[in-house]
Amino acid sequence: MSSLIRINNLQVEYPSRHGVFIALNQISLNVDAGTIHGLVGESGAGKSTVGSAIVGLLENPGHITAGEIIFDGQRIDEHSEKSLRALRGRSIGMIFQDPLTSLNPLLTVAEQLTETIIYHLKFSRKEAWERCLQLLREVDIPDPEQRAHYYPHQFSGGMRQRVVIALALCSEPKLLIADEPTTALDVSVQAQILQLIKRLTKSHNLGVILVTHDMGVIAQTTDKVTVLYQGQVVETGDTQTILKDPQHGYTQSLLSAVPRADRKLKRFPHASWIEDDVQSNFSDLLDDWKASSVKIVKGESQNILSVNKLNMHFKTAGSLFSGASKIIKAVNDVSFDVKRGEVFGIVGESGSGKSTVARMITRLYEPTSGNIAFEGESVTGTIPKVRLNHYRRCTQMIFQDPYSSMNPRMRVRDIIAEPILLYGLANKKEAFLRVNKLLEHIGLDTAAGLKFPHEFSGGQRQRISIARALATEPRLLICDEPTSALDVSIQAQILNILKDLQEVLGLTMIFISHDLPVIRQMCDRVAVMKQGHLLELTETAELFNSPKHEYTRTLLKLIPSAPVTCDSVDSHITTT
Amino acid sequence: MLKFLLQRIVQGIVVMLVVAFVAFCIFRFLGDPVNNMVGDSATEEEKEQIRQQLGLDEPVAMQYLKFVSNIAQGEFGTSYRTRTSVIEQMKERLPATLELSFISGMLSILLGIPMGIYSALHPKSWLSKQFLVGSLMGISIPTFLTGLLLIYLFSVVLGWFPSQGRGGLVELGWWTTSLLTVKGWSYIILPALTLCIYQMTLITRMVRAEMIEVMRTDYIKFAKARGLPDRIVQYRHGLKNSLVPVITIIGLQLGSVVAFSIITETVFNWPGLGQMFIQSIEFVDIPVMSAYLIFVGAFFVILNLLVDIAYAFIDPRLRVH
Numbered sequence: 001m002s003s004l005i006r007i008n009n010l011q012v013e014y015p016s017r018h019g020v021f022i023a024l025n026q027i028s029l030n031v032d033a034g035t036i037h038g039l040v041g042e043s044g045a046g047k048s049t050v051g052s053a054i055v056g057l058l059e060n061p062g063h064i065t066a067g068e069i070i071f072d073g074q075r076i077d078e079h080s081e082k083s084l085r086a087l088r089g090r091s092i093g094m095i096f097q098d099p100l101t102s103l104n105p106l107l108t109v110a111e112q113l114t115e116t117i118i119y120h121l122k123f124s125r126k127e128a129w130e131r132c133l134q135l136l137r138e139v140d141i142p143d144p145e146q147r148a149h150y151y152p153h154q155f156s157g158g159m160r161q162r163v164v165i166a167l168a169l170c171s172e173p174k175l176l177i178a179d180e181p182t183t184a185l186d187v188s189v190q191a192q193i194l195q196l197i198k199r200l201t202k203s204h205n206l207g208v209i210l211v212t213h214d215m216g217v218i219a220q221t222t223d224k225v226t227v228l229y230q231g232q233v234v235e236t237g238d239t240q241t242i243l244k245d246p247q248h249g250y251t252q253s254l255l256s257a258v259p260r261a262d263r264k265l266k267r268f269p270h271a272s273w274i275e276d277d278v279q280s281n282f283s284d285l286l287d288d289w290k291a292s293s294v295k296i297v298k299g300e301s302q303n304i305l306s307v308n309k310l311n312m313h314f315k316t317a318g319s320l321f322s323g324a325s326k327i328i329k330a331v332n333d334v335s336f337d338v339k340r341g342e343v344f345g346i347v348g349e350s351g352s353g354k355s356t357v358a359r360m361i362t363r364l365y366e367p368t369s370g371n372i373a374f375e376g377e378s379v380t381g382t383i384p385k386v387r388l389n390h391y392r393r394c395t396q397m398i399f400q401d402p403y404s405s406m407n408p409r410m411r412v413r414d415i416i417a418e419p420i421l422l423y424g425l426a427n428k429k430e431a432f433l434r435v436n437k438l439l440e441h442i443g444l445d446t447a448a449g450l451k452f453p454h455e456f457s458g459g460q461r462q463r464i465s466i467a468r469a470l471a472t473e474p475r476l477l478i479c480d481e482p483t484s485a486l487d488v489s490i491q492a493q494i495l496n497i498l499k500d501l502q503e504v505l506g507l508t509m510i511f512i513s514h515d516l517p518v519i520r521q522m523c524d525r526v527a528v529m530k531q532g533h534l535l536e537l538t539e540t541a542e543l544f545n546s547p548k549h550e551y552t553r554t555l556l557k558l559i560p561s562a563p564v565t566c567d568s569v570d571s572h573i574t575t576t
Numbered sequence: 577m578l579k580f581l582l583q584r585i586v587q588g589i590v591v592m593l594v595v596a597f598v599a600f601c602i603f604r605f606l607g608d609p610v611n612n613m614v615g616d617s618a619t620e621e622e623k624e625q626i627r628q629q630l631g632l633d634e635p636v637a638m639q640y641l642k643f644v645s646n647i648a649q650g651e652f653g654t655s656y657r658t659r660t661s662v663i664e665q666m667k668e669r670l671p672a673t674l675e676l677s678f679i680s681g682m683l684s685i686l687l688g689i690p691m692g693i694y695s696a697l698h699p700k701s702w703l704s705k706q707f708l709v710g711s712l713m714g715i716s717i718p719t720f721l722t723g724l725l726l727i728y729l730f731s732v733v734l735g736w737f738p739s740q741g742r743g744g745l746v747e748l749g750w751w752t753t754s755l756l757t758v759k760g761w762s763y764i765i766l767p768a769l770t771l772c773i774y775q776m777t778l779i780t781r782m783v784r785a786e787m788i789e790v791m792r793t794d795y796i797k798f799a800k801a802r803g804l805p806d807r808i809v810q811y812r813h814g815l816k817n818s819l820v821p822v823i824t825i826i827g828l829q830l831g832s833v834v835a836f837s838i839i840t841e842t843v844f845n846w847p848g849l850g851q852m853f854i855q856s857i858e859f860v861d862i863p864v865m866s867a868y869l870i871f872v873g874a875f876f877v878i879l880n881l882l883v884d885i886a887y888a889f890i891d892p893r894l895r896v897h
Contacts, residue, residue, distance in 0.1 A: 055801060089803025096801075101794035104813050105893060106820075115812070116802050151892040167802060 003030040004207035005054070005175055010067035010077075012046070012053050012231075023049045023062060025231040029209075031224075033174065036201055036208040038222035038239065040215065042254070042487035043458075045228040047211045051177040053077075054209075055092055056084035072174060090120050093168030097180040099160035103152035109136075109163050110148035113170065120171035135166040139196060158189035165196065172204065179211045186349040186514070187558045194221050213487060215258045216559070219243055227251050257492035259517035261544065261559050267499060268492035268521070303376075304476060304508050305338040305361070310370035312356050312532075330356045332532040334370075338476070343502060343509040345523030345540065347516060347555075352529040354512045358480050361510065362397050363388070374476070393423045396469035400481040402461035406453040412439075412464055413449030419472045438467040442497060459490035466497060477501075478510045483518065495522060516559050520544055528552050584884050588877040593644065595873035599866035600643045603653075604636070606862055647870060653863040657856065662867045666849065671751050672742055673841070673848035677834045679755075679768040684776035685826065691776075692783025696791065696818075697810060707780060714777030723770040723843035730766060737766050740845040767844040771837060775829045782825050786818035793817075820891050827883035831876045 012024040023046045031037040039047045052058045054069055056079070069077040076087060088094075096102050104112060113135065114128040123131065136144035139162040152160055161181060168176060178197060182190035198221060201208050210222055218225050218239060225243075226236040227250065235248045246252045257268060312331040331353040338344045348354045359365040361372060363379065372380045379391045396419075399405040406415055416438060417431040426434060436446040442463040453461060462482060469477055479498065483491035495518065501507055511522050519526055519540065526543050528536040528551065536549040547553045610623050610632065627633055631642060646652070652662035691711075695704035717725075731739035744759030745752045754760030790796065791814055799809045838850035845851070849868060856864035888894045 057797070057800060085803050085805070087803070088801055094798070094801035096794055096798055098794060102798045104795045104799070104817065106816050106891060107812075108892075115808065116804060119804060119808070153893050164798070167798070170802065 004033045005031045006070040008068050011065045012049055013065045014062045023231055031207045033207045034205045035223040036210050038218040038225040039211045040218050041228035046231040047228050048179050051179050055088050090171045091173050092175045093173035094177045095164050095168050095181050098184045099157055099164050102164050108149050108151055116170045139166045157185055161193050175207045177209045191558045257489040259521045261517040261520050268496050302340050303337040304340040306373040308335050308371045310334045311368045313368045329532050334534045341506045342524040343511055343522055345519045345526040346512045347519050348529035353532040354529050355480055358478050358512055393472045394474050395476040396474040397478045398465050398469050398482045401485050402458050408453055416468045416471050442467050458486050462494050476508045480512045584881055591877050596644050599869045600640050603862050603866045652867040655861055655864050657859040657861040662863050669849050669852050680771035681830045684772040688776040688779030689783050691780045696784045696787035711777035711780050714773045719839050720843050722773055726766050737762050742847055767840050767846050771840045782822050790814050790817045823886050827879050831879045834875050835872045
């Protein structure tokens with residue numbers, strides 16, 4: 001059987017002032033009708049470029065310099081823009097990562113659908129409307145007659161992605177290119193969308209190229225997979241074969257970096273393919289900390305933080321005529337204790353209030369009611385400035401986005417030294433010495449201190465964030481989705497650093513994540529939150545083995561099935 | 577939507593009350609209105625009589641209320657300079673200013689938006705670069721200089737258009753228009769061009785910046801990936817989204833076209849409200865000045881209201897609340 005699309009030795013280059021950047025280097029790929037072909041790789045692997053190259057939407061100045069793309073028996077890489085456009089939409093559909101931005105906000109769903117249908121299929125308005133309803137029904141939009149007249153902002157993220165899929169299927173394409181279609185969605189929605197894509201593949205005999213960074217998605221959805229690394233095909237074959245028995249070092253490293261939901265590993269087996277993993281010795285840092293003014297108590301099971309009936313209500317702005325403003329209860333009667341030296345996890349989907357809790361603990365938000373006590377002393381409401389400063393120094397935060405959490409106009413050295421100087425812990429000279437030490441510990445050299453944040457990769461920046469958080473020698477570290485913006489192998493390194501830190505320094509951590517496998521690897525106890533309520537609070541192993549709450553059970557069920565069987569990773573750990 | 581409109585109207589009324597208060601203060605406290613009205617030979621008794629006639633012996637709050645209710649009834653008092661009713665004087669000059677502003681506003685929109693679109697879609701073309709250089713000049717050169725240069729070129733050197741005044745008038749009730757005759761157009765074209773250049777360059781640059789931004793968004797990429805033709809992608813998806821922020825600027829700019837046509841009207845001796853305002857300043861004609869203030873305030877408030885309505889019309893996300 002001849003494949004639906006065949007790519008032979010495709011080369012895509014981006015010429016620039018600094019020389020030619022080769023985005024794709026001799027890529028070959030075959031996709032059959034009725035199958036889902038995964039393209040997996042980390043950022044910079046060129047996986048999205050493949051899709052753009054096929055439909056001729058490479059961004060300037062990128063262009064194809066060698067190789068061929070044969071679609072449905074026709075060579076299309078030499079097609080003119082005009083005939084490519086005819087192909088786009090009609091024979092090849094595309095869906096993008098972010099359903100929130102993929103739709104024109106000013107047109108209704110029906111307008112966008114019928115416009116595309118009329119253009120491609122030359123239908124009359126009435127026929128187009130019928131087809132529009134049929135498509136919406138097919139992607140499981142309830143009540144399509146009414147919802148077709150909605151604007152994109154009236155749909156949830158998952159619903160919008162369904163609309164996007166409907167748009168891509170407008171004129172019965174043979175090939176669907178899905179570029180990270182579920183990355184921006186919650187796990188529960190992700191599972192539904194993947195299910196939908198799988199179903200459509202079979203019912204329409206579609207060929208699907210599924211671009212993703214997520215091994216779980218690959219394992220769950222694809223028939224075949226191609227692993228890309230820096231523009232080159234590393235490995236290709238049946239999904240099951242590759243996941244069970246990866247041949248290439250990069251695939252092995254990638255698979256071993258995926259956090260596992262089934263059991264806790266002491267450390268992530270090393271993932272050194274892209275950036276060096278640091279197995280740093282933090283013990284001399286411990287000596288410093290012992291000497292510091294704040295007493296460090298290790299292994300004492302006293303509560304370091306007690307949160308009691310915490311509430312946070314946001315008011316929507318009331319207007320002149322509707323006197324009563326709406327109240328959104330972001331956090332509702334949440335209570336928990338964090339023991340000294342433990343890693344306390346908070347898990348939940350978007351809108352669960354997990355980040356709001358973190359912001360109240362760090363006193364970025366003032367709680368509507370409730371109490372937070374640190375080492376037995378209340379830190380909410382009006383408290384003496386000395387106590388507040390002490391508390392702030394003892395609790396530090398690491399944010400999700402390493403790009404926006406650092407001032408781009410400050411040197412790394414000054415960024416890390418800022419909290420030290422703020423709390424008067426050292427004079428400027430000593431502070432810089434401390435900064436150098438911290439930089440070494442997180443695996444950067446001291447020269448890095450003189451650079452600016454934009455000169456670092458995402459993973460390196462997150463390390464800098466960690467160094468900044470450690471600068472004041474805190475007792476409680478709050479990590480709000482610290483790795484969800486990072487590639488898996490980088491995530492593994494960052495989590496390793498956090499694990500080492502926690503172990504050596506006896507740091508207490510509150511670890512917030514939407515990712516259950518990551519929670520499993522990091523946390524001792526976990527709180528599950530949904531829509532502002534704390535549903536369940538228990539030991540991590542307990543939660544994964546015998547969840548009490550219905551919602552927890554659903555969440556656990558939705559984790560993309562573990563990509564690897566235990567044996568292969570275990571053997572891999574011992575061999576590396 | 578209705579609630580939103582009502583809210584905006586109430587806000588507008590509050591703004592107008594504040595403007596009226598400022599106008600009232602100018603009228604009441606900038607010099608003694610009685611002294612300004614009567615001649616030097618008037619006796620104290622006569623002055624006292626006028627004072628009572630005008631209600632100036634009443635408490636200030638009462639006077640303000642009266643002032644507001646007079647304005648609401650279209651009663652703006654009597655000009656010190658011409659001794660005629662201020663409202664009559666304004667009514668006479670209003671058509672000139674509104675027509676000038678309207679023509680220059682239309683010119684700047686009709687020229688500015690296409691230039692913006694073109695230079696956004698073809699950023700590297702020769703013409704786009706000329707547009708940008710030209711718009712830089714338009715922003716940099718002050719209005720009075722543009723006016724003088726246009727007069728020199730088109731009236732003095734080429735002799736195509738008259739340089740002064742307003743002509744070719746046709747009366748439609750109390751409204752006099754110069755838009756119905758060729759002669760009338762020849763009078764209005766130079767001042768309108770002068771007034772529009774600044775707004776036009778601003779609109780060009782806004783449209784260009786917004787459109788370049790919009791053409792980079794995901795939904796444009798997705799529209800292209802669906803194989804839609806350029807025409808639909810660029811206009812139906814691109815332009816409409818770019819216009820949302822541009823509308824605010826256009827609204828505010830049109831307001832300032834009317835409010836600041838003073839300079840252009842002076843340069844071209846255009847018999848509009850701006851010229852009237854300049855003359856009233858020279859004569860310290862306070863009733864006219866405060867009436868003009870209220871007029872400009874009202875104009876801005878109404879334009880803002882229209883902009884809000886247009887916004888809600890274009891952007892469905894604003895319609896929900």
